[in-house]
Amino acid sequence: MTIRVVVADDQALVRTGFRMIIDARDDLEVVGEAADGEQAIRLVRRTSPDVVLMDVRMPVVDGIEATRRIVADGAAARVLVLTTWDIDEHVLGALRAGASGFLLKDIRPTELVDAIRGTARGELPLAPSVTRRMLDRLLRTAPRMSAPDGLESLSQRETEVLTLVGQALSNAEIARELALSEATVKNHVSAVLRKLGLRDRVQAVVAAYDCGLVRPRRP
Template identity: 80%
Template sequence: MTLRVVVADDQALVRTGFRMIIDARDDLEVVGEASDGREAVRLTRELRPDVVLMDVRMPVLDGIEATREIVARGSEARVLVLTTWDVDAHVVAALRAGASGFLLKDIRPAELVDAIRLTARGDALLAPSVTRRVLDRFLRTAPDLRPPPDLERLSGREREVLTLIGQALSNAEIARRLDLSEATVKNHVTGVLRKLGLRDRVQAVVAAYDHGLVRPRDP
């Protein structure tokens, strides 16, 4: 199966470079290019890609708001945010908007391809531990514009699992902490994501922070 990709960046040379890398793979195809966020939203709706590479800073509509619109419209496309900075407050805003991870624009071609494949499978590109470090550093400077999902939908056990996900624990570590099997933990994680309408584990970490289940650690 060929994975369909939309590249959104206001620099034509950047879009061309990513297209050349992606189209060189048999299982990947760039199906559209957008030069601003509004166009990215439109192309995602019309072309239904598997993954959108989204630049943060674009005219008309920036990448964060474009990501928010794509997610709000119920698109199944996964968004990978492109940035020139290692981590900054925009990354937190993008994660809160529903992005599945972020990439540096100077990423190596092989790493870019692997990131697209991983994200398209529904796996979070960022390890929860990386997400937690980003949130610890920038949470207070990137306020969320949406209310967090309602935790009343969760059982007591699911709430415990969400808290431990927010602490960057793996399923195996959660299983040991709660004296459960990994299969049971996996079912609880699936239930948390479904009940809260979260796209992946990265979004679960963000939700745990936004609800105060996990507090930012001191630098």
């Protein structure tokens, strides 16, 4: 199955570079390019991609608002935010708008490809340890938002799983921590996402922080 990708960045050279990397893989295909957020929104509606590579800083409509509108449309596409700085405060805004993760623009080609594939599967786009370290930096000085609706509907076990997901643990690591099978953990994660109305694991990490279940680690 081919993973369909939209690339949204106001720099033509960046879009061309990503297209060359993506189209060189048999299982990936760029189905459109956008130079601003408004174009990205229209492209997603027209092409129904699996993944959107979204620059945060774009003219007309920025990447945060574009992400928010794509998610509000009910699109199945998952958004990967592109940034030059891993501590860019705009990245957290994009995650809270519904983005599924973030990548630095200087990422290596193999890492970019792996991140797109992982995001399409609903996994963390980066290694869990990297994701947690980068989110710690973003969340350390950010104001805590209100907890998502549905938190009270979680069982004690589901709350435990959300806490461990918030620490960016993989299913295998959570299974070892709670002495459960990976299949059982996967079912619990799915239930947590469904009850809280979250799209994927990165959204769950941010939700765990906003709920107060997880605190950013000190540098």
